[in-house]
Amino acid sequence: MKPYILMLPMSWYVYLHLFTLALMWFGPNRTVAVALGNQTDHLALLQFKQLISSDPYGILNKWNSSTHFCNWNGIICSPKHQRVTKLKLSGYKLHGSISPYIGNLSRLRFLNLENNNFNGNIPQELGRLSRLRYFLLSNNSLVGEFPLNLTNCSELKSVDLEGNKLFGKIPSQFGSLQKLHIFYIGTNNLSGKIPPSIRNLSSLNIFSIGYNNLVGNIPREICFLKQLKFIAVHANKLSGTFLSCLYNMSSLTGISVAANSFSGSLPPNMFNTLPNLYFYGIGGNQFSGPIPTSIANAYTLIRFDIGGNHFVGQVPCLGKLQKLWSLSLQDNKLGDNSSKDLEFLKSLANCSQLYSLSVTNNNFGGSLPNLIGNLSPGLSELYIGGNQIYGKIPIELGNLTSLILLTMEDNRLEGTIPKTFRMFQKIQYLGLGGNRLSGDIPAFIGNLSQLFVLRMEENLLEGNIPLSIGECQKLQFLNLSLNNLRGAIPLEIFRIYSLTKGLDLSQNSLSGSLPDEVGLLKNIGTIDVSENHLSGGIPGTIGDCINLEYLHLQGNLFLGTIPFTLASLKGLQYLDMSRNQLSGSIPTSLQNIVFLEYFNVSFNMLEGEVPMKGVFQNASRLAMIGNNKLCGGVLELHLPPCPIKVIKPTKHLKLKLVAVIISVIFIIILIFILTIYWVRKRNMKLSSDTPTTDQLVKVSYQELHQGTDGFSDGNLIGSGSFCSVYKGILVSQDKSVAIKVLNLKKKGADKSFIAECNALKNVRHRNLAKILTCCSGTDYKGQEFKALVFDYMKNxxxxxxxxxxxxxxxxxxxxxxxxxxxxxxxxxxxxxxxxxxxxxxxxxxxxxxxxxxxxxxxxxxxxxxxxxxxxxxxxxxxxxxxxxxxxxxxxxxxxxxxxxxxxxxxxxxxxxxxxxxxxxxxxxxxxxxxxxxxxxxxxxxxxxxxxxxxxxxxxxxxxxxxxxxxxxxxxxxxxxxxxxxxxxxxxxxxxxxxxxxxxxxxxxxxxxxxxxxxxxx
Structure with a gap:
C-alpha cells in the first residue's frame, strides 16, 4: 500500500515530498523512498504530540528533533527500514485527543494507548493502517461510534476498546476482520444488536462485549466460529431463549452471559459436549429447569455460577469436579425442603480446590451433615443463609479453619454456638442472625481478632454480652439485636474504635446507663440501643460521634434533658428518643442540623417552645405527641401558642451586668497580651533550636487548618508511629492533598520530619510520592506544628x-x-x-x-x-x-x-x-x-x-x-x-x-x- 501524506500545508515543502513520493514508486532509488517514509513518520509523531494537552510524567519530553524518533519513549522501529512499527504509551495519564496523523504511520503494527485520558472520537484515518495487528485503546474517555474505517485494517488480530464512552451500534462491516482473534468492547454505551456478520470472523477466539446496552438475542451465526473459546456478553439487555447450538461448540472454554434476560432450560447432556469448559456464568437471568446431571462429568470446570435464576430440583453429585474453585447456586428454587436436599455437600468434599460456595436463598431443608467439615481445607467463603435448614450446627464445621466469610442467617438452626468456632482465626464476616440459637454468646468470640462483621441478631441468645468482645479491634459492624441479652453494655464495646458501620443492641433486656464512653466511637454511622431498660441521662459525649447518621434511643428509661451537644452531629439524619422520661425543652440548636430528616420525641415529659427551622419546619418529619407542655412550632403540629414572658431588669441587675462585662473585657485583654509574649518567646527558641528543613516552599498553618475543617476526624485517613494523615484542600493550588501532621510529642518525630524532607527535597520520579509543600511553625495554641503536604492518592x-x-x-x-x-x-x-x-x-x-x-x-x-x-x-x-x-x-x-x-x-x-x-x-x-x-x-x-x-x-x-x-x-x-x-x-x-x-x-x-x-x- 502506498504511504499517505495527510493534511500537510500546501507549500514548497509539500511539493518537494510529493516529488520524492513519485520517485519512490516510479524511480529506481529506493533510498529516497525510505527517507520519505522516515520523514512522514517523524511529522506524524510530532503532530500526535501537538494534541496532547497534559503529559504529567514528561514521557514525551524527548520527542524533539535532537533525537531520532526511533529512540523516543514509546516508539519501536523496524531495524531495517527505521519505520515506526509500534507505538506504546500505555498508562501515562496523557490527556488530549488522538491525532488523525497516526494514519500516516503506514508500517504501524502495534498501537497501545490504553489507560490514559484520551477523549474525542477515534479518527477514521486510522483505517488507513493496513498493517495494523493490535489496536488497544481501553480505559480512556473516547466517544463517538465504532470507527467504521477500522474495518479496512484487514490484518487486525486484537481490538480492545473496553472502558470508554463509545455509543451507537456495532457495524455489520466488522465481519470483514477475518484475521481477528480477540475483540474487547465491553464497558461502553453501545446499543442495538450483535450483527450476524460475526459469522465471518472465522479466527475469533475471544468475544467480550459485557456492560453495554445491547438488545436482542445472540445471533445464531456465532455458532459457526469453530475457533471461539470465550464469549462474554454479560450485563446487557439481551433476551430470548439461549442458543442451544452454543452447547455443541467443543472449543468453548468460557461462557459469561450473566445479568441479561435469557430464558430456557439447560440441555441434559451439555457438559458432555463442552469438554474444555472452565467458566460458566449465567447468573441473573431467567433460566429454569433442573441442573443437568451431565455436570458430574465437567472435569475442567473451575467456576460455575447460576445464581439469580429459577432452577429447581436437586443438585447433582459434583464430586468429580476436582478443579472446581467457585460454586454459586444462590437465589434459585433448588431443593424441596427435604432431608435429601443437602446430600450434594458430601460429594463436594472431593473438590479440594473449592474456595467459595454459595447456596443462599433456596428451598434447601434438612440438617447440615457432619461431613460439611470435610469440605476443602482452603474453603474461604461459605454462604448457606435463607433456607429451611434446621437442627444444630455441626461441631465439625469448625474444621474449616480457612473460612473468611460464613453466613448462616435466616434458617431454623438451634442449640448453642459450637465451641469449635474458636478455630476460625481468619474469619472476617460471621452471620448467624435469624435462627433459633440459644445459650450465651461464647467468650471465645474475642479470639476472632480478624472479625469485621458480627451478626447474631434475631435469635434466643441470653446472658451478658461478653467483655472479651472488646478484643475484636477490627470490628466494623456489630448486631446483637432481638435476643434476650441482659446486664450492662460493656464499656469494652465503646473502645472498639474500628466500629464505623454500626452498633445494634436493640430489643434486648439490657440495663444500666449509656456510658460516657459512647463518645469514643467517633466514626460510627449508626447506634441503636432502642427497646431495652437503659436508664440515666443521655450522655453529652454522644456529640463526639461526629459521623453519626442514625441514632435510636427509643423505648428505654432515659431521664434528664436532651443534650445540646447533639447539634454537633452535622451529618445526623434520623433521631428517635421517643418513649422515655426526658424532660426540659428541645434545644434550639438542633434546628441547625442540615441533614436531619426525622425527629421523634413522642411520649416524654418535654416542655417549652418547639423550634421552627430545619427539620422543625416540616410536620411530616416530626413526632411529638405525648408531651403536653410543648408549645409553639409550625401550625401543622397543632400545639398551643407559648405564653409571652416579659422580664424587666432591676437597677441592681444592671450594675451586676456592667461589672461582669468589664471584668470579662479585662481578662480577655490580659490573656491576649500574655499569649503574644509567650508565642514570640517560643518562636525565638524554635528558630534557634530546630534544624533546617532545607528550602522547601512553606504553607501556613491557617491554610492547612482551613483545608481540613480544623483537622477534623472526618478528614482523618490514616495514622502512624509519628504522625496522622488528613485529606484536605490546598486552596493556594486548588487541589486535594494528603497532609501528614507530625505528633511532636513522640520521641523522634521531629527527626522523622527532617529525614523525610531531606530525602524528598531533590528526588523526582513518577513512582515516588511527591512532596508539594511543608509547614513548620506554630498552631493557634502557640504549640510547635510540623506537617508535610503530598498529592492525595484516591485509591x-x-x-x-x-x-x-x-x-x-x-x-x-x-x-x-x-x-x-x-x-x-x-x-x-x-x-x-x-x-x-x-x-x-x-x-x-x-x-x-x-x-x-x-x-x-x-x-x-x-x-x-x-x-x-x-x-x-x-x-x-x-x-x-x-x-x-x-x-x-x-x-x-x-x-x-x-x-x-x-x-x-x-x-x-x-x-x-x-x-x-x-x-x-x-x-x-x-x-x-x-x-x-x-x-x-x-x-x-x-x-x-x-x-x-x-x-x-x-x-x-x-x-x-x-x-x-x-x-x-x-x-x-x-x-x-x-x-x-x-x-x-x-x-x-x-x-x-x-x-x-x-x-x-x-x-x-x-x-x-x-x-x-x-x-x-
Whole structure:
C-alpha cells in the first residue's frame, strides 16, 4: 500500500515530498523512498504530540528533533527500514485527543494507548493502517461510534476498546476482520444488536462485549466460529431463549452471559459436549429447569455460577469436579425442603480446590451433615443463609479453619454456638442472625481478632454480652439485636474504635446507663440501643460521634434533658428518643442540623417552645405527641401558642451586668497580651533550636487548618508511629492533598520530619510520592506544628487492596495479576531510582504495602521516608547521614541483619521488596499467624510454589479472568512462577545472595513484555 501524506500545508515543502513520493514508486532509488517514509513518520509523531494537552510524567519530553524518533519513549522501529512499527504509551495519564496523523504511520503494527485520558472520537484515518495487528485503546474517555474505517485494517488480530464512552451500534462491516482473534468492547454505551456478520470472523477466539446496552438475542451465526473459546456478553439487555447450538461448540472454554434476560432450560447432556469448559456464568437471568446431571462429568470446570435464576430440583453429585474453585447456586428454587436436599455437600468434599460456595436463598431443608467439615481445607467463603435448614450446627464445621466469610442467617438452626468456632482465626464476616440459637454468646468470640462483621441478631441468645468482645479491634459492624441479652453494655464495646458501620443492641433486656464512653466511637454511622431498660441521662459525649447518621434511643428509661451537644452531629439524619422520661425543652440548636430528616420525641415529659427551622419546619418529619407542655412550632403540629414572658431588669441587675462585662473585657485583654509574649518567646527558641528543613516552599498553618475543617476526624485517613494523615484542600493550588501532621510529642518525630524532607527535597520520579509543600511553625495554641503536604492518592494504599476490609461488598476491591505486575514494576522503578540515579543514594528502610500509594490510574507511588537514610559516596567510601531514629523498618519486612545491629543498606531494601512481592502473590502478610516455629513467608513459598502453586496463591489470582493471550492459563502460571522466583531471590537471608534492583527491573520488564504485551513481531 502506498504511504499517505495527510493534511500537510500546501507549500514548497509539500511539493518537494510529493516529488520524492513519485520517485519512490516510479524511480529506481529506493533510498529516497525510505527517507520519505522516515520523514512522514517523524511529522506524524510530532503532530500526535501537538494534541496532547497534559503529559504529567514528561514521557514525551524527548520527542524533539535532537533525537531520532526511533529512540523516543514509546516508539519501536523496524531495524531495517527505521519505520515506526509500534507505538506504546500505555498508562501515562496523557490527556488530549488522538491525532488523525497516526494514519500516516503506514508500517504501524502495534498501537497501545490504553489507560490514559484520551477523549474525542477515534479518527477514521486510522483505517488507513493496513498493517495494523493490535489496536488497544481501553480505559480512556473516547466517544463517538465504532470507527467504521477500522474495518479496512484487514490484518487486525486484537481490538480492545473496553472502558470508554463509545455509543451507537456495532457495524455489520466488522465481519470483514477475518484475521481477528480477540475483540474487547465491553464497558461502553453501545446499543442495538450483535450483527450476524460475526459469522465471518472465522479466527475469533475471544468475544467480550459485557456492560453495554445491547438488545436482542445472540445471533445464531456465532455458532459457526469453530475457533471461539470465550464469549462474554454479560450485563446487557439481551433476551430470548439461549442458543442451544452454543452447547455443541467443543472449543468453548468460557461462557459469561450473566445479568441479561435469557430464558430456557439447560440441555441434559451439555457438559458432555463442552469438554474444555472452565467458566460458566449465567447468573441473573431467567433460566429454569433442573441442573443437568451431565455436570458430574465437567472435569475442567473451575467456576460455575447460576445464581439469580429459577432452577429447581436437586443438585447433582459434583464430586468429580476436582478443579472446581467457585460454586454459586444462590437465589434459585433448588431443593424441596427435604432431608435429601443437602446430600450434594458430601460429594463436594472431593473438590479440594473449592474456595467459595454459595447456596443462599433456596428451598434447601434438612440438617447440615457432619461431613460439611470435610469440605476443602482452603474453603474461604461459605454462604448457606435463607433456607429451611434446621437442627444444630455441626461441631465439625469448625474444621474449616480457612473460612473468611460464613453466613448462616435466616434458617431454623438451634442449640448453642459450637465451641469449635474458636478455630476460625481468619474469619472476617460471621452471620448467624435469624435462627433459633440459644445459650450465651461464647467468650471465645474475642479470639476472632480478624472479625469485621458480627451478626447474631434475631435469635434466643441470653446472658451478658461478653467483655472479651472488646478484643475484636477490627470490628466494623456489630448486631446483637432481638435476643434476650441482659446486664450492662460493656464499656469494652465503646473502645472498639474500628466500629464505623454500626452498633445494634436493640430489643434486648439490657440495663444500666449509656456510658460516657459512647463518645469514643467517633466514626460510627449508626447506634441503636432502642427497646431495652437503659436508664440515666443521655450522655453529652454522644456529640463526639461526629459521623453519626442514625441514632435510636427509643423505648428505654432515659431521664434528664436532651443534650445540646447533639447539634454537633452535622451529618445526623434520623433521631428517635421517643418513649422515655426526658424532660426540659428541645434545644434550639438542633434546628441547625442540615441533614436531619426525622425527629421523634413522642411520649416524654418535654416542655417549652418547639423550634421552627430545619427539620422543625416540616410536620411530616416530626413526632411529638405525648408531651403536653410543648408549645409553639409550625401550625401543622397543632400545639398551643407559648405564653409571652416579659422580664424587666432591676437597677441592681444592671450594675451586676456592667461589672461582669468589664471584668470579662479585662481578662480577655490580659490573656491576649500574655499569649503574644509567650508565642514570640517560643518562636525565638524554635528558630534557634530546630534544624533546617532545607528550602522547601512553606504553607501556613491557617491554610492547612482551613483545608481540613480544623483537622477534623472526618478528614482523618490514616495514622502512624509519628504522625496522622488528613485529606484536605490546598486552596493556594486548588487541589486535594494528603497532609501528614507530625505528633511532636513522640520521641523522634521531629527527626522523622527532617529525614523525610531531606530525602524528598531533590528526588523526582513518577513512582515516588511527591512532596508539594511543608509547614513548620506554630498552631493557634502557640504549640510547635510540623506537617508535610503530598498529592492525595484516591485509591489509597496497596495494603488496602491486598487485604480489603469490605468482605461483604458486591464488588470488593481486588487486584488482578496485570495490576500486581504493573505495581511491582512501579515499586522496582522507584527503588532503582533511589539506589542508582540520585546524587546521594537514598535508602528507604521501610518498604511495605502500607507505604505504597495508588493514584487514580493505579500507578504506584512509594511513600513515607520518615526513617530514610541518605548515603554519600566519596572515593569508594561511603558514609550515612542518618536520622538517628532507632527504628530500622517494620517487623516481617525488615531484613534479619538489622535485628543484629547491622547498618542499613541497599540489600536491606531489596529484602523488604522481596517480602512485599511474595505478599502480593500469596495474599499473606509476613507476620501471618500461620508462620510459627521459625517459619516465614519466604520458606512457605520456597517449599510449595513449584509443586503446589495454586495452594499458595492469593485466591483473587485464581479467579477466571479475561486476557489477551489465547493460552491464558499457562501464560499466567509462567508469569506467577517468574514473579515468585524474583521475590525469593530478593528475600534471601544472606544480603550477598540477594538480587540487585538492576537485575530485578530488567527481569520484571521482560515478564511484562511476554505476559501483558505479548509477542507482536
Amino acid at each position: 489509597g494504599s496497596l495494603e488496602q487492596w491486598l487485604h480489603p476490609w469490605n468482605v461483604n461488598s458486591e464488588h470488593p476491591r481486588t487486584l488482578d495479576l496485570v495490576h500486581r505486575l504493573n505495581i511491582t514494576i512501579d515499586i522496582a522503578s522507584a527503588l532503582h531510582y533511589l539506589h542508582h540515579e540520585c546524587e546521594q543514594v537514598v535508602l528507604h528502610c521501610d518498604i511495605k504495602p502500607s507505604n505504597v500509594l495508588l493514584d487514580d490510574d493505579m500507578v504506584a507511588h512509594v511513600s513515607d521516608f520518615g526513617i530514610a537514610r541518605l548515603v554519600s559516596v566519596i572515593e569508594d567510601t561511603s558514609h550515612q547521614e542518618t536520622s538517628t531514629i532507632g527504628i530500622k523498618g517494620t517487623v516481617g519486612y525488615a531484613p534479619p541483619e538489622y535485628g543484629m545491629g547491622s547498618e542499613v543498606s541497599t540489600s536491606g531494601d531489596m529484602y523488604s521488596f522481596g517480602m512485599l512481592m511474595l505478599e502480593m502473590i500469596t495474599g499473606r502478610r509476613p507476620t501471618d499467624e500461620m508462620f510459627e516455629d521459625g517459619q516465614n513467608l519466604h520458606m512457605f513459598v520456597e517449599s510449595s510454589f513449584q509443586d503446589n502453586l495454586i495452594q499458595i496463591l492469593d485466591p483473587h489470582l485464581v479467579s477466571i479472568e479475561d486476557g489477551h493471550n489465547e493460552n491464558l492459563i499457562p501464560a499466567k502460571e509462567k508469569c506467577l512462577v517468574s514473579l515468585l522466583r524474583i521475590g525469593l531471590a530478593c528475600s534471601m537471608e544472606s544480603p550477598k545472595e540477594r538480587m540487585s534492583i538492576i537485575d530485578v527491573t530488567r527481569e520484571l520488564n521482560i515478564i511484562r513484555t511476554v505476559f501483558v504485551d505479548g509477542e507482536t513481531n
